[in-house]
Amino acid sequence: MGRAATATINLAAFRENYRLAKSVAPQQKAVAIIKADAYGHGAVKLALALEDEADAFGVACIEEALELREAGIGKPILLLEGFFTADELPIISDNNFWCAVHSLEQIDIIAQARLAQPIDIWLKMDSGMHRLGVLPKDYRHAFARLKHIKQVNNIVLMSHFASADDFSSAVTAQQVSCFDDISRELNAPVSIANSAATLGHENARRDFQRPGIMLYGATPFDAPHPLANQLKTVMTLTSEVIAIRDLEPGDGIGYSHHHVCDVPTKVGTVAIGYADGYPRHAKDGTPVIVNGQRTHIIGRVSMDMLTVDLTHINGAKVGSKVELWGENLPAVEVACYCDTVAYTLFTGITRRVHKKYIDSF
Numbered sequence: 001m002g003r004a005a006t007a008t009i010n011l012a013a014f015r016e017n018y019r020l021a022k023s024v025a026p027q028q029k030a031v032a033i034i035k036a037d038a039y040g041h042g043a044v045k046l047a048l049a050l051e052d053e054a055d056a057f058g059v060a061c062i063e064e065a066l067e068l069r070e071a072g073i074g075k076p077i078l079l080l081e082g083f084f085t086a087d088e089l090p091i092i093s094d095n096n097f098w099c100a101v102h103s104l105e106q107i108d109i110i111a112q113a114r115l116a117q118p119i120d121i122w123l124k125m126d127s128g129m130h131r132l133g134v135l136p137k138d139y140r141h142a143f144a145r146l147k148h149i150k151q152v153n154n155i156v157l158m159s160h161f162a163s164a165d166d167f168s169s170a171v172t173a174q175q176v177s178c179f180d181d182i183s184r185e186l187n188a189p190v191s192i193a194n195s196a197a198t199l200g201h202e203n204a205r206r207d208f209q210r211p212g213i214m215l216y217g218a219t220p221f222d223a224p225h226p227l228a229n230q231l232k233t234v235m236t237l238t239s240e241v242i243a244i245r246d247l248e249p250g251d252g253i254g255y256s257h258h259h260v261c262d263v264p265t266k267v268g269t270v271a272i273g274y275a276d277g278y279p280r281h282a283k284d285g286t287p288v289i290v291n292g293q294r295t296h297i298i299g300r301v302s303m304d305m306l307t308v309d310l311t312h313i314n315g316a317k318v319g320s321k322v323e324l325w326g327e328n329l330p331a332v333e334v335a336c337y338c339d340t341v342a343y344t345l346f347t348g349i350t351r352r353v354h355k356k357y358i359d360s361f
């Protein structure tokens with residue numbers, strides 16, 4: 001019933017991808033990163049599907065963490081950006097959240113807090129990303145201070161990579177050595193690997209991996225990679241052809257007549273647009289699958305619709321199924337045509353898109 005735009009989300013594939021993240025370092029732990037509503041897939045549903053297996057979950061902020069606790073998730077939940085205001089600390093303590101600390105000011109605030117239970121801290125070092133984290137020169141001191149604060153329980157040493165997806169970059173090795181030089185003297189567990197490092201940088205696999213995008217089946221790399229090739233598609237975004245017309249050379253399509261036909265063209269109008277999260281800046285030629293056959297977008301994506309070339313598609317009719325990305329068309333490939341990454345495609349999916357959860361292959 002109703003408009004067909006649907007994101008079908010495969011929970012079995014999500015679990016398989018988590019198992020792949022674990023399999024590269026089976027003795028170590030993996031925090032399943034499900035921030036931003038599990039990269040647009042629905043955090044509560046995915047967390048429930050992984051609750052039996054996950055070592056822990058990771059989110060960006062306390063609002064996201066509380067949503068999971070309220071849904072019955074009992075596993076540890078890591079706040080990747082830590083706390084923003086002091087009044088979060090008692091909630092962090094009461095809910096047993098793990099909390100990143102990225103600045104010396106935050107340590108002062110913890111020292112002054114009155115908490116029922118001490119909290120687990122993930123002390124973040126800025127090893128070269130230059131976004132968040134205690135500077136290397138202050139890191140030992142920060143660790144020593146936390147050790148002496150009675151509101152602090154366990155401490156994990158953490159950092160984050162800027163370029164782990166790029167094997168030609170020297171930055172990852174520099175970050176690892178910067179981090180190791182300081183952290184090897186401190187007796188505490190370590191976490192530095194995101195998806196790209198989990199899959200591609202053996203020497204970055206430490207006590208806790210932090211896989212995100214790979215859990216959703218998207219490779220972090222530009223080129224084929226033996227482990228990334230094993231990832232399973234989680235989200236398949238589909239809709240339907242709702243109208244068809246035959247256009248003549250010289251006829252323009254859609255807003256601004258962005259595309260003008262140079263040959264006789266059969267055009268299909270598909271019920272999905274940028275208000276569903278399909279990027280407006282998708283270029284002419286961005287691939288789509290209609291009726292199981294590959295074709296492409298022509299004309300500008302509008303709010304609720306987009307137009308595709310059906311000239312060479314067999315059996316296309318009103319009601320034909322259209323796959324925008326997923327099982328038969330990697331989101332990573334679509335992202336290239338939109339000058340973006342799969343992360344933004346997934347997180348951009350809006351409320352209007354029906355979500356359908358399946359749990360088998």
Ligand SMILES: *Cc1c(COP(=O)(O)O)cnc(C)c1O
Pocket residue numbers: 033035080160193194195196210211212213214220
């Ligand atoms: C988002 C995030 C991750 C996961 O990154 P992916 O590239 O999606 O694997 C890991 N660590 C931190 C601190 C993050 O913010």
